[in-house]
Amino acid sequence: MTPSLAPLEARGISQRFGRKRVLKKVDLRLDAGEIVGLVGANGAGKTTLFSILTGLLPADEGERRLAGAPFDDLSLERRARFAYVAHRPQIYLGLSARENLDLYASLRATVGAETEASAAVLARFGLADAAELMAGTFSRGMAQRLALARALAGRPDILILDEPFTALDRQGRDLLAGILAEERARGSAILLSSHDHDMLVRVADRILHLEGGVIAGEARRRDDDVDGRRFREETAALWAGPQR
Amino acid sequence: MRLLRQIRLLLLAELRQEVRSLEVVLTSAFFSVVMIALFAVSLGAVPSDAQVMTVPGALWLSVAFVGALTLTRVFDREREADTLRALLVGPVDRVAIYFAKAAIALMILLLASAVLVPGLIVIFPGAAPMAERPLFTAAMVVLGCVGYVAVGTLFAAGLATGSGKNVLLSLILHPLTTPVLMFNLVATRALLEAHPGADAYLGRMAAVDLVLVVLGAWLFEPVLVGSGGGSKPARGRAGR
Numbered sequence: 001m002t003p004s005l006a007p008l009e010a011r012g013i014s015q016r017f018g019r020k021r022v023l024k025k026v027d028l029r030l031d032a033g034e035i036v037g038l039v040g041a042n043g044a045g046k047t048t049l050f051s052i053l054t055g056l057l058p059a060d061e062g063e064r065r066l067a068g069a070p071f072d073d074l075s076l077e078r079r080a081r082f083a084y085v086a087h088r089p090q091i092y093l094g095l096s097a098r099e100n101l102d103l104y105a106s107l108r109a110t111v112g113a114e115t116e117a118s119a120a121v122l123a124r125f126g127l128a129d130a131a132e133l134m135a136g137t138f139s140r141g142m143a144q145r146l147a148l149a150r151a152l153a154g155r156p157d158i159l160i161l162d163e164p165f166t167a168l169d170r171q172g173r174d175l176l177a178g179i180l181a182e183e184r185a186r187g188s189a190i191l192l193s194s195h196d197h198d199m200l201v202r203v204a205d206r207i208l209h210l211e212g213g214v215i216a217g218e219a220r221r222r223d224d225d226v227d228g229r230r231f232r233e234e235t236a237a238l239w240a241g242p243q244r
Numbered sequence: 245m246r247l248l249r250q251i252r253l254l255l256l257a258e259l260r261q262e263v264r265s266l267e268v269v270l271t272s273a274f275f276s277v278v279m280i281a282l283f284a285v286s287l288g289a290v291p292s293d294a295q296v297m298t299v300p301g302a303l304w305l306s307v308a309f310v311g312a313l314t315l316t317r318v319f320d321r322e323r324e325a326d327t328l329r330a331l332l333v334g335p336v337d338r339v340a341i342y343f344a345k346a347a348i349a350l351m352i353l354l355l356a357s358a359v360l361v362p363g364l365i366v367i368f369p370g371a372a373p374m375a376e377r378p379l380f381t382a383a384m385v386v387l388g389c390v391g392y393v394a395v396g397t398l399f400a401a402g403l404a405t406g407s408g409k410n411v412l413l414s415l416i417l418h419p420l421t422t423p424v425l426m427f428n429l430v431a432t433r434a435l436l437e438a439h440p441g442a443d444a445y446l447g448r449m450a451a452v453d454l455v456l457v458v459l460g461a462w463l464f465e466p467v468l469v470g471s472g473g474g475s476k477p478a479r480g481r482a483g484r
Contacts, residue, residue, distance in 0.1 A: 054333050055332075055333070055469075056329055056332060056333060056469075058469065076246075076335040076336070076337060077335070079333065079334060079335045079336075080334075080335035082333070083333075084330075084333045086326065086329060086330070088325070088326045089325070090325060090326045090327050090329060090330035091325060091327065091330075092257065092261065092321075092325065092327055093321075093324070093325050094260070094261030094262075094264055094265060094321070095257060095260065095261060099257075099260070103253060103257050104334060106253050107250060107253055107254075107334060107335060107336055108334075108335055110246045110249045110250050110253070110335070111246065111335045113335060134264075150330075
């Protein structure tokens with residue numbers, strides 16, 4: 001069995017846009033089999049941090065490590081085990097839902113990575129009836145489901161989700177929460193941002209608060225906190241930050 | 245082998261989308277017809293022997309304008325849905341993205357040229373040598389368009405990861421492609437003048453294309469990722 005890419009670590013990540021310092025020496029560690037939530041006000045730098053972690057944006061300073069080793073760029077084989085769902089669904093509007101998934105499955109196959117069959121993934125995300133519809137005709141919620149389906153079809157070791165609950169209806173949120181729990185049980189390391197307090201408390205093991213370009217606080221679910229009340233309270237205290 | 249398979253997959257996805265909408269093909273073809281009409285009105289009265297000076301300019305100026313339009317639209321699809329970033333995170337060779345994009349742009353540009361060249365031949369008697377040597381003409385147009393697309397794709401991709409940068413493409417693209425277009429123009433004039441060394445131009449054009457394609461493929465990743473690095477991550481329109 002191939003060893004996991006986790007843990008994903010960021011050490012001393014700093015980023016500046018013009019005169020504005022968006023991230024200041026951010027440290028973050030994401031272990032296999034855990035879900036970490038990231039909260040922060042709009043413009044706090046969550047998406048910037050995700051872009052750096054996924055390699056879309058070279059950081060001004062700092063180091064990224066996978067499984068203990070620093071990396072500047074990922075090989076294609078490693079990228080196949082890394083999935084990112086951005087704030088925008090990033091799907092081809094002129095292709096059907098099935099064609100979108102088939103394209104990525106075929107691209108993954110070129111590097112020897114396995115992918116769940118498109119029909120099965122679409123069914124898992126409640127899109128079986130929309131498989132042949134053009135993605136350009138999808139509602140925002142359906143597009144989000146398709147984006148999540150594309151990311152999860154490859155059973156990634158590391159999954160980064162930028163506001164994945166956005167535009168999902170109650171059923172979609174429950175579905176995603178269940179799928180994330182399955183992925184965690186499988187050993188996937190998951191990092192997600194959200195403004196949905198309830199969903200984040202429901203799925204995450206740890207929640208980090210990004211404020212002023214630094215990780216300003218952390219709430220952690222503990223084994224003895226059976227009903228999750230303490231975690232909810234700690235998270236609510238953190239939440240006061242983003243709402244300011 | 246993997247690179248070729250990825251290019252094929254990405255190109256097929258591009259073709260599938262284009263065949264369904266015909267958006268770029270129809271726009272480019274229509275724009276080509278407009279260009280021919282404008283040249284017919286403005287240069288139709290030029291004496292036949294002087295047309296050898298004007299036809300090459302009309303041809304490659306049209307290619308430049310249609311090419312800018314094509315490249316803009318080809319990458320607009322990526323910009324609208326932010327799909328280029330998804331490819332960059334996925335297990336896709338960046339060079340495969342370059343070649344797939346260049347190939348679709350080249351196909352559309354050649355289709356536009358299939359309208360432009362016959363149109364110019366019909367309107368300008370001085371363009372008759374292009375009809376007399378169809379293989380040479382076809383090779384010249386293909387080689388000329390390859391050079392243009394090799395440069396154009398590189399910079400269109402660099403601007404596609406940001407938003408609202410279409411206007412920059414024309415500002416950057418035209419100066420950078422001017423040397424290629426000038427070379428094409430000289431080759432076309434050699435054909436129209438029945439210059440004895442005209443055939444040698446094809447070899448030179450092929451050599452220039454090779455250099456430009458290699459440079460384009462080599463610089464594609466730094467331009468693409470570098471452009472992402474220079475701007476804040478896209479958080480615009482979320483979907484439909």
